[in-house]
Amino acid sequence: MPTLLADWHYRPLHRRVWALAGPMILSNLTVPLVTLVDSAIAGHLPNAHDLGAVAVGGSVYTAMVGVLGFLRMGTTGFTAQASGRADGSALRQILLQALLLAFGLAFGLMVLSWFFLGPLLGLMKASPELAITTEAFFNLRLLGLPAALASYALIGWLLGTQNARAPLAMLVATNLINLGLEVLFVFGFGWGVKGIAAATALAEWCGAGLGLWLAWATLKQQAGTLHVKALKYWQAWRPLLSVNRDIFIRSLVLQSVFFLMTVQGTRLGESTVAANALLLNGLMLTSFALDGLAHAVEALTGHAIGARDRTTLRRAMVIASGWSFLASLGFALLFAMGGSLFIDLQTNISSVRLEAYAYLPYLAALPVIAMASYLLDGLFIGATRAREMRNAMVIAAALAFPIGLLLQGLGNHGLWLAFLCFMALRGLVLGIQAWKMTQHNVWIP
Structure with missing residues (x-):
């Protein structure tokens, strides 16, 4: 005692x-803001099925991304331990592996989603207008999936280096860009639901780009080399997977x-x-x-x-x-x-x-x-x-x-x-x- x-x-x-x-508490508070902004903008469109499409398509997308939250959690522990050892080479390898895994899963899910969305909307007994609008929204929203999963990996890696302000900066930037682009695309250009999806996808890519820049700035302060050839061997991937x-x-x-x-x-x-x-x-x-x-x-x-x-x-x-x-x-x-x-x-x-x-x-x-x-x-x-x-x-x-x-x-x-x-x-x-x-x-x- x-x-x-x-x-x-x-x-x-x-x-x-x-x-x-x-900063992580503030970061957590920003997570639902993308969905809230999408719904608020859609709620000011003239047709009820527009809001329904954003709600249904957004829920499917959020559930799909949420199940892959391990990309953040799995990356944090390995990064924190490498940071504790002051192992700059390991930090580089972990980041590259996490990003490759994020992009691989994203493209795999994008292909699968083209097959399951139609039957899923059929099970929901969605009206023809709702089904068409939801598919249009979801397919555009999918273009941001690689960035969304890469952001998970980057947030986990940055947190593992004990930098909690960087994830907060990424999430705040994503939300602000999303809000600005949605107002421009929907009310300025009149793109409707497609404008909401395009704005959110672009905002996710901007957030991931900021994360990459912050990670690069961190690595510049860490001595080490990236051993790309090691990534060809299963032994290098097994712990993370x-x-x-x-x-x-x-x-x-x-x-x-x-x-x-x-x-x-x-x-x-x-x-x-x-x-x-x-x-x-x-x-x-x-x-x-x-x-x-x-x-x-x-x-x-x-x-x-x-x-x-x-x-x-x-x-x-x-x-x-x-x-x-x-x-x-x-x-x-x-x-x-x-x-x-x-x-x-x-x-x-x-x-x-x-x-x-x-x-x-x-x-x-x-x-x-x-x-x-x-x-x-x-x-x-x-x-x-x-x-x-x-x-x-x-x-x-x-x-x-x-x-x-x-x-x-x-x-x-x-x-x-x-x-x-x-x-x-x-x-x-x-x-x-x-x-x-x-x-x-x-x-x-």
């Missing part, structure tokens, strides 16, 4: 934690849990599924802050492991844990005292409001329960221990599923209790794994 208190009072690391967490594979599986399991919660809520009625969606927006808000601290943990712990610095590794976890706990308590109090206002700001439908009010205690408990899983995810990403993250997610989901079945008789209360159990199990299983790895001196052998 005295050691932990001494770690907490180590002021220089507090500053380093917030130097990384602050293995980590990305495991994070991808973990993300699929997590998204499946959220999907099952939505499906079960739908079976309980329209007001219930709508209320749950509003409450889960509270979880999204919480994640902005807690994920920002987790991103700081990724960079700091990865750097400490690369530098074989056990003291900084321990201090980073103690300080980030303390701030995460304080932040989670703050959100818990916010939802406990002002939860009804949070719901009222999102809807004026009285039936949905009343339904959501009944489940506010679960939302208030969620930040404190979920905190450990966010924080420990950061540790495992920084250590590039994605297999343990994957296993923890699978175990937590497998244990929570029968709990959900047993609690079905409690309706939506049972659904929320099962979800809270899932989030608690995520943190518990990761915590047990982290403790075992500490006991066996695995983090820095």
Whole structure:
């Protein structure tokens, strides 16, 4: 205990934690702005199917890109460790591999999407006008996919070098350019939905270009050479691909849990599924802050492991844990005292409001329960221990599923209790794994 208190009072690391967490929290807040701007501009077009096309096409695109978030997480840990070793050659190789992987996945998805979009719109029973407009929007939007995935890789790499301001600059620039181009293309040139898609795609390329320039500026300060010939061998790719594979599986399991919660809520009625969606927006808000601290943990712990610095590794976890706990308590109090206002700001439908009010205690408990899983995810990403993250997610989901079945008789209360159990199990299983790895001196052998 005295050691932990001494770690907490180590002021220089507090500053380093917030130097990384602050910009990443702001970066997280900018992520949904592209979609919001697209919807707001489309909402001022004359036809309802224009807004519908942007909503449907944007949702499909966002879901497709979101599943590939491993490009950021998988890159951060390797970069942080290379930065800790002051290995400029490894930094160059990791960046090139991540970008090649991003472009390869982008072009593969672009080809696949040309086949699945039509049948998907058929399953949705979209009207002919909506289907045609959605396809036009989506196909133009796809032109920005390579840039969007490259930006994931660049943000992960820049964060791994402990530069959190660069990702913030990329995201802010992307949003500002997107807004300016959409106003020009839609209201100036009269291009309608196609103008929205073209503006967003161009903005994504501008953001990726800025990221490349910032990465190049960083590499100029790092001595090293790029060994291009090594990229021809599987051994050079295996670590990055293995980590990305495991994070991808973990993300699929997590998204499946959220999907099952939505499906079960739908079976309980329209007001219930709508209320749950509003409450889960509270979880999204919480994640902005807690994920920002987790991103700081990724960079700091990865750097400490690369530098074989056990003291900084321990201090980073103690300080980030303390701030995460304080932040989670703050959100818990916010939802406990002002939860009804949070719901009222999102809807004026009285039936949905009343339904959501009944489940506010679960939302208030969620930040404190979920905190450990966010924080420990950061540790495992920084250590590039994605297999343990994957296993923890699978175990937590497998244990929570029968709990959900047993609690079905409690309706939506049972659904929320099962979800809270899932989030608690995520943190518990990761915590047990982290403790075992500490006991066996695995983090820095």
